[in-house]
Amino acid sequence: MTELERALVLLGEELAFPAAPDVSERVLARLAEPPPRRRRRALVAALAVLAVAVGAALAVPQARTAILELFRLRGATVERVDTLPPVPMRTAAALDLGREASSEELEAALVPAILGEPDAAYVSNELYGTRLTLVYGPGARVPESPYTGVGILVGEFAGEGAVRFVEKMVDAGSRVEVLQVGPYPALWIEGGPHAVLFDGETRVFEDHGRLAGNTLLVERNDVLVRIEGELTRERAIEIAESLE
Amino acid sequence: MEDRPLADDDLVARARQGDTRAYALLVEEHQTLAMRTAYLLTGSAADAEDAVQEAFVKAYRALGRFRPGSPFRPWLLAIVANEARNRRRSAGRRERLALRAAEDPLSGGAVPSPEAALLAAERRDELLAAVNELREEDRLAIACRYFLGLSEEETVSALGWRRGTVKSRTSRALDRLRERLEVNV
Numbered sequence: 001m002t003e004l005e006r007a008l009v010l011l012g013e014e015l016a017f018p019a020a021p022d023v024s025e026r027v028l029a030r031l032a033e034p035p036p037r038r039r040r041r042a043l044v045a046a047l048a049v050l051a052v053a054v055g056a057a058l059a060v061p062q063a064r065t066a067i068l069e070l071f072r073l074r075g076a077t078v079e080r081v082d083t084l085p086p087v088p089m090r091t092a093a094a095l096d097l098g099r100e101a102s103s104e105e106l107e108a109a110l111v112p113a114i115l116g117e118p119d120a121a122y123v124s125n126e127l128y129g130t131r132l133t134l135v136y137g138p139g140a141r142v143p144e145s146p147y148t149g150v151g152i153l154v155g156e157f158a159g160e161g162a163v164r165f166v167e168k169m170v171d172a173g174s175r176v177e178v179l180q181v182g183p184y185p186a187l188w189i190e191g192g193p194h195a196v197l198f199d200g201e202t203r204v205f206e207d208h209g210r211l212a213g214n215t216l217l218v219e220r221n222d223v224l225v226r227i228e229g230e231l232t233r234e235r236a237i238e239i240a241e242s243l244e
Numbered sequence: 245m246e247d248r249p250l251a252d253d254d255l256v257a258r259a260r261q262g263d264t265r266a267y268a269l270l271v272e273e274h275q276t277l278a279m280r281t282a283y284l285l286t287g288s289a290a291d292a293e294d295a296v297q298e299a300f301v302k303a304y305r306a307l308g309r310f311r312p313g314s315p316f317r318p319w320l321l322a323i324v325a326n327e328a329r330n331r332r333r334s335a336g337r338r339e340r341l342a343l344r345a346a347e348d349p350l351s352g353g354a355v356p357s358p359e360a361a362l363l364a365a366e367r368r369d370e371l372l373a374a375v376n377e378l379r380e381e382d383r384l385a386i387a388c389r390y391f392l393g394l395s396e397e398e399t400v401s402a403l404g405w406r407r408g409t410v411k412s413r414t415s416r417a418l419d420r421l422r423e424r425l426e427v428n429v
Contacts, residue, residue, distance in 0.1 A: 002418075004418060004421060004422060004425070005390060005418070007367070007371055008371070008375075008386060008390035008391070008421075009390050009391075009393070010368075011345075011368055011371055011372060011375070011390075011391070012387075012390050012391030012392070012393070014345045014346055014368060015343055015344070015345060015346065015372075015391055016343075016344050016345060016346040016347070017279070017280045017283060018279070018283055018289035018292065018293075020275050020276040020278075020279035020280070020296075021279075021293060022272065022275065023271060023275055023293070023296055023297045023300065024268040024271040024272050024275070025268075026297055027267075027268070027271050027297060027300040027301055027304070028264055028267075028268055030297070030301045031264050031267070031301060031304055032264075097406075098400075098406070099397070099400045099406055099407040100406065100407050100408065122406070125311075125314070125318065125319055125322060125401065130311055158311075
């Protein structure tokens with residue numbers, strides 16, 4: 001540590017921080033109450049209301065529900081809705097994938113053998129567990145995705161409990177297909193852009209919302225794998241089958 | 245700086261089984277750091293306190309999704325920081341928090357001579373002024389790493405930046421401070 005760094009540490013000890021009241025009793029009291037319904041559901045409801053409103057404006061019969069179709073894997077839900085919620089497109093720099101993965105973390109990850117070692121790997125600890133993302137830059141065989149700015153993203157979501165890790169919304173422009181990759185249940189989403197909404201509490205939702213391209217979701221036991229890029233269905237399945 | 249991971253592990257394991265008294269001990273252990281982190285991010289003591297309380301409640305309910313064996317502090321700080329940022333955003337607060345020295349700083353035991361104390365106070369004030377003049381993201385990096393004593397990983401969690409960004413902003417901030425203070429070390 002340099003002299004400047006030591007001086008900063010000493011300064012930190014002299015800073016006027018507000019007193020930290022003991023919140024443990026208040027926290028315990030809150031924990032004794034039944035947990036509120038997850039706000040995530042309220043957000044979905046709000047989006048549904050929005051979609052219904054838009055639908056009404058377009059003179060869609062009122063009986064029509066906002067969520068037109070629902071596909072589920074453990075850890076992922078895909079909803080077909082009238083209108084995608086407004087979420088930004090993100091470039092690679094702004095994908096918010098977390099910190100760089102350590103070599104141990106990469107070692108423990110599922111890596112698609114046919115793609116080899118990723119160009120970069122990131123880990124982010126979320127409320128719902130751990131998200132590891134392998135990034136493959138665009139190359140001769142993989143064009144750059146206009147949605148992510150990279151070639152292929154392989155996301156691996158691990159955590160405990162029956163949690164919805166990823167929620168996707170598609171509109172009429174996308175095709176959703178239920179399939180199997182080896183023994184594992186999977187969903188293939190192709191066509192128009194779709195919104196990815198990471199499940200979580202409150203703002204995690206809007207912070208991580210973005211538009212995505214063609215995507216294969218595979219439920220591999222307790223890990224949900226998402227393969228995303230300008231990929232054909234066959235190529236995506238091939239990549240998923242080579243995960244080891 | 246990674247304080248007592250074993251104790252945390254043990255308490256987390258018990259809390260995951262529903263032992264709220266064990267969780268209360270975790271709260272007591274980490275609430276001061278949580279409060280300071282939230283204060284840096286919200287700029288308001290009242291908002292920071294709310295954020296901390298809410299974060300501890302949410303963290304408890306999310307414990308089932310915490311990966312056993314991984315450090316508790318960075319995970320908790322990510323939740324605290326998320327709550328703190330939400331509050332700052334919803335309050336629409338834009339102004340910067342001005343960090344200031346306590347009126348009656350802790351003296352290390354030995355009482356310095358009046359001249360030495362005056363000199364030390366001047367240098368401290370000069371350094372603090374320089375820190376307060378940094379760009380906000382640089383100042384946050386310095387505050388997390390040196391004022392709160394967070395590890396790099398914990399800073400990554402608290403600020404939601406990549407590790408490389410934490411490193412580069414910290415190093416840029418140190419360079420700026422050095423230039424400003426002409427400390428040649």
